[in-house]
Amino acid sequence: MSYAAANELRGYAQGELDLLAVLECVISRQPRVLKNGLPNLAFFRACNDALSQPDVEAEGVAYSQVEFWLALARQIGLVHEVDSRLEPDDSADEFFDAPLMERRTRLREAWLNARDFNEFSVTPTLELPGMRKGRTVDVGSDIPGPGTLIDARRAIVEIVTTLGQETTLAALVRRVRDTLPNLFINHDDDKSWRNVYYRGIRERGAREDCERNGNWETVEGAVIALICELPLSRLGWVDYDPRGQLLRQASDEPEATAFEVVVQPNFEVVALGDRPDAATLWKLARFTTPQPEGRVRKYLLERAPFAAALGRGAGASGLTDFLAGLSRSPLPQNVQFSLKDWGALSERIKIWPDALFIEAEGVDDLAKLLPARLVETLSPEVLPGGHRVCVAPDAATLRGVLPPRRVPLDYARRLPPVIEPGEGASLRAPREELHLRARQLLELLSTSRGTDIYQLDADAVKRSAAAIGPDELLRRIREGLSRPLSATVALALRTWSGEFSPPIADAAELLIADNPEQADLLEELTELRGWIERKLARGVFLLRPGGSERVREALKRLGLGVAERKKK
Amino acid sequence: MKFHLHVGVVQCEDADTLEQVLASANCAGRVLARPAPNVAVLETEDAARLVEALNERGLHPKVLK
Numbered sequence: 274m275s276y277a278a279a280n281e282l283r284g285y286a287q288g289e290l291d292l293l294a295v296l297e298c299v300i301s302r303q304p305r306v307l308k309n310g311l312p313n314l315a316f317f318r319a320c321n322d323a324l325s326q327p328d329v330e331a332e333g334v335a336y337s338q339v340e341f342w343l344a345l346a347r348q349i350g351l352v353h354e355v356d357s358r359l360e361p362d363d364s365a366d367e368f369f370d371a372p373l374m375e376r377r378t379r380l381r382e383a384w385l386n387a388r389d390f391n392e393f394s395v396t397p398t399l400e401l402p403g404m405r406k407g408r409t410v411d412v413g414s415d416i417p418g419p420g421t422l423i424d425a426r427r428a429i430v431e432i433v434t435t436l437g438q439e440t441t442l443a444a445l446v447r448r449v450r451d452t453l454p455n456l457f458i459n460h461d462d463d464k465s466w467r468n469v470y471y472r473g474i475r476e477r478g479a480r481e482d483c484e485r486n487g488n489w490e491t492v493e494g495a496v497i498a499l500i501c502e503l504p505l506s507r508l509g510w511v512d513y514d515p516r517g518q519l520l521r522q523a524s525d526e527p528e529a530t531a532f533e534v535v536v537q538p539n540f541e542v543v544a545l546g547d548r549p550d551a552a553t554l555w556k557l558a559r560f561t562t563p564q565p566e567g568r569v570r571k572y573l574l575e576r577a578p579f580a581a582a583l584g585r586g587a588g589a590s591g592l593t594d595f596l597a598g599l600s601r602s603p604l605p606q607n608v609q610f611s612l613k614d615w616g617a618l619s620e621r622i623k624i625w626p627d628a629l630f631i632e633a634e635g636v637d638d639l640a641k642l643l644p645a646r647l648v649e650t651l652s653p654e655v656l657p658g659g660h661r662v663c664v665a666p667d668a669a670t671l672r673g674v675l676p677p678r679r680v681p682l683d684y685a686r687r688l689p690p691v692i693e694p695g696e697g698a699s700l701r702a703p704r705e706e707l708h709l710r711a712r713q714l715l716e717l718l719s720t721s722r723g724t725d726i727y728q729l730d731a732d733a734v735k736r737s738a739a740a741i742g743p744d745e746l747l748r749r750i751r752e753g754l755s756r757p758l759s760a761t762v763a764l765a766l767r768t769w770s771g772e773f774s775p776p777i778a779d780a781a782e783l784l785i786a787d788n789p790e791q792a793d794l795l796e797e798l799t800e801l802r803g804w805i806e807r808k809l810a811r812g813v814f815l816l817r818p819g820g821s822e823r824v825r826e827a828l829k830r831l832g833l834g835v836a837e838r839k840k841k
Numbered sequence: 842m843k844f845h846l847h848v849g850v851v852q853c854e855d856a857d858t859l860e861q862v863l864a865s866a867n868c869a870g871r872v873l874a875r876p877a878p879n880v881a882v883l884e885t886e887d888a889a890r891l892v893e894a895l896n897e898r899g900l901h902p903k904v905l906k
Contacts, residue, residue, distance in 0.1 A: 580901035615901075621854040622862055622895065622902035624861040626888040632876060642842055657877035662850045664905055671846065681844035684884065709845060709873040709882055740870040 284523075285377055286530075287325050289551040292380070294323035295342040296351060296361055296555070297563035300578075303358045310389075312343075312359055313561070323565035332371030337395030341503055344390035348383040351710050361559075363585065369555040374525070376552075377509055383505045387421035396499045399492065400477045412699035414473025417457045425456045433510055433520070442501060446494040457493050458486065476803045484840040534826055536574075536596060538605040544570040553599065559585075560592050574608065580619040589616025629653070629671070629681070631661035647674035690755045698729040698762055700754075714753040717746065718766075729762065731769045738770035740750075746770055782821040800827040848873065849888020850890045862902075866894035 297303075298320045310678040311317075320339040321327045328336055346352045351365040368376060384390070394404055395417050417425070433450060454460050461487050462468050470482040471492055483492055501520060507514035532546025535559070542561060544554060547722035554570065555731035560582035561572035582592060593612045598606050604612075631653060632792060633639040639659050649655075650676065651659035666674075670682060682688060691706040692714065701716060703725050717737035720758035738746050744841055747770060752757075759768065767773045784805070786792040804820035816824065825835050853859040856878035858903055859880050863869040863881060874882040883891070 297857070382843075407881060576899070576901045577896065580903055584904040584906060586905075619903040620859060622900065623852045623905065624888060624892055624895075624902050625884050625905045626892055627906070628848055628850045630848050630850050630876075632843040632845060632880055634843055636842050638842075641842060656852060656880050660876050660880070665847050671844075675844065676842075679842075679844060681846040683846045685847040702896040708843075709848065713873050 283511030284506050284512055286373075286548065286551070288509070289373075289376065289380075290549065290554075291324050291338060291507065292342045292346065293551045293554055293558070294565045295320045295339060295566040296346060296365060297558050298323055299346075299352050299359050299361055301557055301563050302563065303360055306354055306357050306359055311340075316359075319566055334468070334814075337397070337427050337499070338503065340388060340395055341384075341507075344387050345380055347389065348387050351377055365555070366559065367584075369552040373552075379396055381508045381510075382737040384508060385430070386423060388423070391416070391419075392496050393417065395503075396478055396495050398495045400475050400479070401475055402475065402482075404473070415471050416473055421457060426500070426504075428456060430505070430510060433501075433505060436520065436522065439519060439521050442498055442520065445501070445520060445693045446497050448491055449497060450489050450493070454489070457496065462487070497603060533601045534596075535602075536600045536604050536608055538607055540574040540608060540611070542572040542574060542596070556595065557599070560587065575614070576611075576615045576618075579612065579615045582614065589619075591611065593672075595689040614650065616749040625662055625664060627665045628662050629665045633661075634657040642676070644674060645674050647676075650674050653749055684708075684710070687752070690753050692727075692753050693757050695726070695753045698765065700727040700729065701725055702727060710749075711753055714749050717741075718750070729766065731765075734766060734769040735771070739791050743767075743772045747772065782816040782818065783809075784816055784821070784824055786821060788812070798827070798831075800830075845882065847885055849883040849885050849891070851883065851888065851891065853879045855879050862891065862895065863901075865898060865900075866891040 291710065298316060302316055304316035306312055311785050317336040317339050321330075324338055326338075328338055330336075336589055343352075346365075349364075349368065350362050351368055352359050353362045354360070354656075369380065391404070393399060394401055401414075401416055404414070432445070432452075436445070449456060458471065468485060470484055472482060474492055475482045475793065476491060480725075490771055498518075501511065501513045505511045505520075507829055509523050511523055513519070514521075528545075530548050530550035530553075530657050532544055532549040535543045535545060537543065542557065544557075549570065555573050560579050562570040562578055564573060579589075579592070583589060589612060592611065593604070596612075631639065631643070636642060636659070639661060640675055643653075643661070648664070651663045653663040656662055675681065684837055688710055689706075690706045691708065691711050693701045695701045699722065700715070702711060707715075714785070715721075715727050716733075718729055718734055720730045720733065722728045734746070747767065750766065751784065757763075764773070768775060782794060784795070784801070786795050789811055796805070796808070796814070804816050804823050805814045806817045806820075807815045809815055828835055851859065851862060851880060853862055859879050859881055860869070863872065866887070868883060868887050869885050871883045876882065892902065892904055
C-alpha cells in the first residue's frame with residue numbers, strides 16, 4: 274500500500290473514530306440541549322478532549338471539529354433529542370452495522386447536504402458579527418446560507434477529485450478563485466460603493482469588516498482551507514497535510530483494523546491498538562459506560578447500560594461472548610459472573626414504557642386470531658394469560674397490520690366515556706366498549722352485578738377517595754361517565770368520597786332574637802356562649818342538645834323572660 | 842381481543858415482585874389493569890416514573906423501547 278493510500282484511509286478511519294468519540298460523549302453525558310439547539314459548553318469541551326487532534330480553544334474558534342461531527346450525526350439521525358437531552362438513536366446501531374464504505378458514503382452525503390453546518394462559522398481566522406447565536410444568518414450580511422454552501426461543497430469536491438496526484442492548498446485556492454470566484458459570495462458587482470466590504474465577515478480580532486478588494490484568499494481561501502482540513506480529509510476525499518499545506522488524492526482501499534481489548538477485574542475495558550475499528554467499539558460503547566475523554570479508550574462495565582442494551586433486544590450471553598471475542602485473554606471470573614447475574618436480574622422485571630398491549634379478552638387462543646403480518650412485523654411477546662405485548666408501533670405501521678375492522682384504543686388521547694349511569698345507584702357499561710381506564714374507574718366505584726351492570730359501592734368509593742384523593746376520583750368520574758349523574762347519585766358519591774360532610778336532620782333547639790342588636794348582646798353573654806353550637810344567621814343560634822333549658826335558666830337568673838312559641 | 846395502544850406494561854417474575862415494584866414508585870393505586878398476577882398495565886407516564894424509580898434504587902429493569 275502506498276503512503277498516500279495508507280495515510281488517506283487512516284484519515285477517514287480516524288475521522289470516524291472522532292465521530293465515535295462525540296457519540297460516546299453523548300452516551301456518557303446525555304447533554305441538555307440549550308435554546309439555540311446546541312448542547313452546553315461542558316459537552317463541547319469533553320468531546321473536544323476526546324478527539325484524536327483536539328482543537329485549541331485559544332487559537333480561535335474552538336470546537337469546530339465537534340460542531341462538524343455533531344452536525345453530521347444529527348443530519349443522518351445518529352442522535353436525537355429526548356426531553357431536551359441528546360441521546361444516541363437506534364439508527365446509529367444500523368449505521369455502524371453497515372460496511373465501512375457505505376458508512377463513508379453516508380457521512381459524505383450528510384456533509385454535502387448539511388443545512389445546519391456553516392463552514393464560515395467554524396473557520397478559525399474569521400469572525401462573523403453577521404451570524405446570530407442560533408447560527409442564523411443576518412439578512413444584510415454576506416455570509417452564505419445553506420443553499421449556497423451545499424452547491425459550493427459539491428463544486429469543491431468536483432474540483433478536488435480532478436486534481437493531480439499532489440497539489441498545494443494555495444494552488445487549489447487559486448484555481449477556485451479563477452474558475453469559481455462567486456462560489457460562496459457574489460463578486461460580480463464589487464466595484465459598486467455598496468460592495469466595498471464583506472458585510473458581517475471580518476478577520477479575527479479586527480474592528481471592521483474585511484474589504485472585498487484583495488481579500489478573496491483571506492475570506493474564501495480560509496474557508497477552503499478549513500474544508501480541506503476537516504470534511505475533505507476526514508471523510509476520505511484527500512490526504513491533507515496541514516503543515517506543508519499539501520493535498521494528495523485519496524485511495525479507496527480499505528485499511529485493515531488492528532486492536533484488541535483488555536477486560537480488567539475492576540470492570541474496566543481498555544481498547545488497545547493504533548487502528549481500532551469504530552464499528553466494533555460502537556457495539557462495546559452501547560452496553561458499557563464509555564469514558565472517551567482520556568487518551569486511552571476505556572469502557573466501564575456497569576449494570577445500567579448492560580440492562581439498557583438487553584432492553585434494546587440484545588442477549589446477555591451474546592454480549593458476554595462479544596466481549597470475550599475481543600479480549601485476548603479469558604474474561605475475569607468476577608466479570609463473567611456479574612454479567613450473567615445482571616442478565617438474570619434484568620429479566621426478573623421487564624417494562625414496556627410505551628407499549629401495544631393485545632388483550633386476549635374472551636379468546637382462548639390468541640395466536641389463531643392474530644394476523645400473520647402483525648406477528649411478523651411487531652413480534653409481540655407472549656404474556657401470562659395469553660396476552661401479547663410489544664413496543665408501540667407508529668400509527669401507519671399499526672394500521673397496516675391490524676385485523677379488519679379493529680380499531681386500537683389509543684391511551685395517548687382522551688378515550689370516549691363508556692359508562693352510563695343507570696337507575697338508582699347502578700351503572701351500565703357494555704363489555705365490548707370497555708377500555709382499561711373505564712374498567713379501572715368501575716373497580717374504584719362499584720361492584721359487578723351481572724353482565725354489563727355495576728352497583729355503586731359506598732365502601733369502595735371511600736377506599737378509592739382515600740387512596741387517590743376525592744378531587745382526582747371526582748375528575749375521573751366526570752370524564753368516565755357518558756352523561757351527568759342524577760342529583761341523588763352525585764350527592765351520594767360526593768358524600769362517600771368525603772367532599773361533603775353528612776347533613777344534619779334532627780330535632781333542633783334554637784335561640785332566636787328578632788332584634789339584631791338584641792341578638793349581638795345575647796351572643797356576648799358568657800352564660801349563653803357555651804351552649805351555642807353554631808350561629809345560623811344574625812339572631813338565630815343552633816343550641817347544643819339540652820341547651821334551651823339551660824339558656825332559659827340563665828336568662829331567668831338575669832331577670833329576663835323567654836317567649837314561648839305558640840302551639841297549634 | 843382488544844388493542845390497547847400507548848400503555849405501559851410491567852411484567853415481573855412473580856406477583857410479590859410486582860407488588861414491590863409498583864410500591865416503589867407509588868403506582869399501586871394507579872394500575873389500569875392486572876391481566877395476570879405478575880403483569881400490570883399502567884399509563885405511560887406512570888411506567889416511565891416506575892423505570893426512573895427502579896433505576897434510582899439500582900434495580901435496573903429490562904426496559905423495552
